[in-house]
Amino acid sequence: MCAGCIFLKPRVFVDSFVKKCNTRLLNIAWIIGYRALSCEELEVGGDLGKSIDFPRVLRKIIISSSSVSEVRNKLAGVNYKSMFVTVEPLSMEVARWSAHDTRVDTMLITSRNTELFNKRQLGIMKYYSKPLEIPILYLLGEDRAESALYRRIRLYASSRVPLVISSMATHWHELIHPYSLLKFLKLSYDIPERIGLLAVSDIPWFIISRKEGV
């Protein structure tokens, strides 16, 4: 197989975290090449999930907590078979616990919980193949937190922990073209294009395709 052939294969690009989905955003997402989205808030009437010119849409829930019991209670009330469940751990015990819980699809890294994703956490996430979700919004800032994120992302990418890159868009213009995203990750965060491509296509699509109603 040739080195560049991975890019020739048609891909299903997925944005696994959009904050607010409306008709305009879904239309633009379809135009720029996304075929599936995971939305926290859906402001569209009707069944868009099956329409032709819109990407497949899945509801997303983000659980931010520092206690395991709270996460457990929230997960008990969530239909995790038809929703994209992401946990933003704010304490070490939540990070460790959610890394091996099968109801949790991804773990969110933000500027608030960067220090929780250490080498030990990496080992657990790698063992259970738990993807690490990175919102691109946090990678575009100019704070000191970005350098910490850079080190963590490099560590996790080099250790072959599955990565998921999302836009965290609220408006349509906050979406990023997948090809631009790959170039940005390569130039600014030294993530190889092959890993970046998996992070915006195959890994999130594998999660979404398991869900009911997609």
Add this chain to the structure above:
Amino acid sequence: MSLEVFTVLLLATSMVLLIASIILLGKTIVYYKGVKRLLETGLKPIGKARKRYVVFTALCEERVSQRDVENAISETMKKHYGVSIYRKTSPQVILYDESTGRGVVRVLHAYTSYLIATLGLTKRAGGRNCLIVPIKTTGTLRKAREILSKSKI
């Protein structure tokens, strides 16, 4: 008899001179190489700056001008990659249709990746929300024009 001796002497002299000239030639080549090495700076020759043409579509709230798009791209590139990369990249919007939002940016071939990343990161142009979508990179302006006319976005 004397003529024979004279001929042999001449032959021997010519042989000696030939050997001496070969030795001197070898020495000269060594000196020439030494002097040449001293004069060289050790740098590789600078290659020809080739150009690439990136076809893009600007999806904006309202119409934006060519100048607005170019300024937006320049500002985003300076913000994310710095002035030095911006100078080397030197992106120029050479074609732009305000009605369709399609255009072509010229860039140096070695920095095409920087431009494509920048196009995706550009969110505002001329005070309006915009999303710039890179469509295709070509090596000639003629092909860029063809893609521009065929593009569906």
